[in-house]
């Protein structure tokens with residue numbers, strides 16, 4: 532049985548200490564189809580992003596740590612190492628569950644304690660990963676945000692979000708709500724290789740259409756675009772075209788980013804799956820980010836495709852905000868009607 536051990540090391544950017552502040556104790560476990568769930572009692576669930584961070588949001592909720600979607604490029608993998616587990620198979624199969632998340636959110640949103648700021652969900656791991664079907668923490672949290680009429684955004688790769696369509700639509704009628712789907716590619720082979728636990732990307736496109744049709748503004752992060760795997764112009768166009776047709780309120784491309792911890796996992800996988808690409812990656816990624824010119828080129832290509840297909844592209848900082856409503860048609864007076 533896995534035990535949680537906070538790694539309170541100086542070289543983890545304070546993340547182990549942060550998680551120790553978030554979590555009171557490890558209170559039990561569950562198992563299901565080869566997965567292990569580590570139940571923890573959270574001290575607090577709405578967490579402030581460290582001020583030094585350049586993230587375009589200040590408050591986050593992440594009820595789960597680890598993610599069964601098991602994407603080979605997942606940027607959150609190193610967070611498992613702060614808990615004494617590895618960022619490989621442990622990240623995919625040992626999920627930390629903040630079992631009291633709904634009660635904590637209710638307490639933290641109480642009048643007088645909370646100023647009503649926007650809260651971002653899905654910033655670390657997917658709030659609709661498979662175990663949400665069992666624990667329903669995201670659903671409970673949405674209920675609390677709705678009851679408090681608190682603005683929020685949510686990012687996912689899972690069509691399980693449609694289970695909560697009525698809740699989301701009601702929240703969107705009362706406050707600012709924004710959804711985003713992450714759809715990096717529609718290429719079947721690349722999807723199977725790189726995001727083995729996620730719903731088919733075509734099902735995600737359909738979910739984008741359903742959310743927008745229900746009044747929940749939903750955009751798409753084309754993230755991450757993988758050099759040599761999903762960045763051919765025809766691959767990019769297939770995603771853009773499908774998402775614009777699905778009514779995505781915005782489209783934002785993001786090129787792969789390989790920070791320490793992710794880099795080792797991804798390049799280890801690539802060496803086995805596509806050794807022919809290793810030289811290209813060595814050239815593109817001497818650092819965590821690909822050269823600015825390569826990122827700009829992708830952004831421009833996608834912007835041109837989005838414009839061509841009649842959609843709206845925005846940068847990463849705008850991707851979680853609610854798009855402006857189209858201007859109301861001018862009021863038609865009786866005089867204008869000439870009657």
Ligand code: SF4
Nearest residue numbers: 598600602605656657
């Ligand atoms: S869905 Fe998101 S959080 Fe989950 S493994 Fe994939 S990239 Fe990571």
